[in-house]
Amino acid sequence: MLRLYFLISFLFILCTEPSFSAFEGENDFIIHPTSTVYSFLPSDYLLKKKFIFTTSGSRLYSMPECNKIHTGLLSAFPFALFGVDVSFFGSELYNETELGLSILKGTKNLFGIRMKIMKLGIKGYGSRFYWGNDLLFLSQNKLFYFQSIYTNALSYGYRYDEEKPISSFSSLLRIYPGEWNSFNIKITFSVLTGTNFEIGNGVKLSNTLSVGGGFDIETRSISSNLLLSLSSTDLTYSISSHPELGLTHTIGLIFSQVKESRE
Secondary structure (H helix, E strand, O other): OHHHHHHHHHHHHOOOOOOOOOOOOOOOOOHHHOOOOOOOOOOHHHHHHHEEEEEEEEEEHHHHOEEEEEEEEEOOOOEEEEEEEEEEEEEEOOOEEEEEEEEEEOOOOEEEEEEEEEEEOOOOOOOEEEEEEEEEEEEOOEEEEEEEEEEEEEEEEOOHHHHHHOOEEEEEEEEEEOEEEEEEEEEEEEEEEEEEEEEEEEOOOOEEEEEEEEEEOOEEEEEEEEEEEOOOOOEEEEEEOOOEEEEEEEEEEEEEOOOOOOO
């Protein structure tokens, strides 16, 4: 959603003053569902997983120039968590591609860094490459899950300040009144969009089915999510309604393996 907002703002600002660069970032972790306020995940979801693979795709507001694909892989080793992810946004005319490598250290409290290569492509103008670092912090226990990401904390490859990838900061807090539900709040800030608040709730209806909903205070967008758990595979479907731009449908697949329990 922020990327579409930037794209519209980019075209507007281009006619009035020096433009901002792309790659503002959506503050998403490697595993996309962990970054949304409108989905339910157990508080110890990452603690229990040995291996997670996720992929999702959507067409923002049903616009053919706003395709979005994200694929991520996270694997737990005795000494650290390692992840790799790739994302694509746009179309043949205008597109952004990111390739990231993440390292996180810790158990219940994890600190990490995501190093990424970013490519901006505009038809007729060639491609530009940038490099950036995201700083990550996760804290998880029975009562809450907290996630904080500083996107583009350090950036390289730009020649002018106007094309520097925009830094942004987000914090997501999930509070678990019970094992079957969570109250979620997300705060995002960047120089381009200012401060934005999102609130949501997730409910586990059964071992197979979880649902959730959320509201974006700034854009007045309403989102909902359905997660179907089938053994080691999860299927997700999300729909978001923007009051002016319309609907966005997102489908996703998550494959994971649980760590062996130690008595």
